[in-house]
Amino acid sequence: MKNRWSLIALLVLLGGLALIAYALLTPVTQGGGHMGEFPTRSGYEVLNIVLAVIGAAMAAGSAVLLLVRDMVPAMVPSPPVRSVVQAAEVAEAPAPATEVPTDDSRLILRLLNGDEREVFRSLVDAGGEQLQRDIVEGTKLSDAKISRVLDRLEGKGLVERERRGMGNVVRIAVDRAS
Numbered sequence: 001m002k003n004r005w006s007l008i009a010l011l012v013l014l015g016g017l018a019l020i021a022y023a024l025l026t027p028v029t030q031g032g033g034h035m036g037e038f039p040t041r042s043g044y045e046v047l048n049i050v051l052a053v054i055g056a057a058m059a060a061g062s063a064v065l066l067l068v069r070d071m072v073p074a075m076v077p078s079p080p081v082r083s084v085v086q087a088a089e090v091a092e093a094p095a096p097a098t099e100v101p102t103d104d105s106r107l108i109l110r111l112l113n114g115d116e117r118e119v120f121r122s123l124v125d126a127g128g129e130q131l132q133r134d135i136v137e138g139t140k141l142s143d144a145k146i147s148r149v150l151d152r153l154e155g156k157g158l159v160e161r162e163r164r165g166m167g168n169v170v171r172i173a174v175d176r177a178s
Contacts, residue, residue: 126138
């Protein structure tokens with residue numbers, strides 16, 4: 001598919017250059033014409049100017065497409081991820097609940113939405129365990145918002161909350177038993 005578009009862009013580029021060449025190589029003679037007088041000068045009609053402008057636009061547009069297509073990364077389909085839990089599995093011995101390997105946390109962060117990502121990143125930065133009120137202070141999100149986000153993360157098996165005194169301790173607990 002990429003080669004097809006490249007061929008079309010190349011043909012449009014050549015067509016634009018041909019229009020420019022035609023417009024510039026076909027001037028019209030002006031002046032003279034009385035009783036054997038020689039034409040005094042040659043110039044371009046409006047049609048020549050319009051053709052040159054259209055040709056320039058075609059050539060420039062297709063040249064940009066040809067140059068930019070190599071700069072845009074190709075959309076390579078990645079293997080399907082069945083669930084966040086399976087994506088976070090580790091082949092080695094299971095890590096302690098408070099420690100998430102860097103590769104897994106990056107993958108998990110990519111699969112979360114904005115608020116979930118912010119809260120999970122706060123936990124990762126804190127070493128995997130943090131008081132819920134510290135998450136509120138660090139993220140500048142409301143207490144209720146943090147509670148709803150933690151409910152969603154807990155539902156996905158990424159965190160667990162433990163009641164401690166008047167507050168909650170939140171820790172990363174990627175469920176590895178799926």
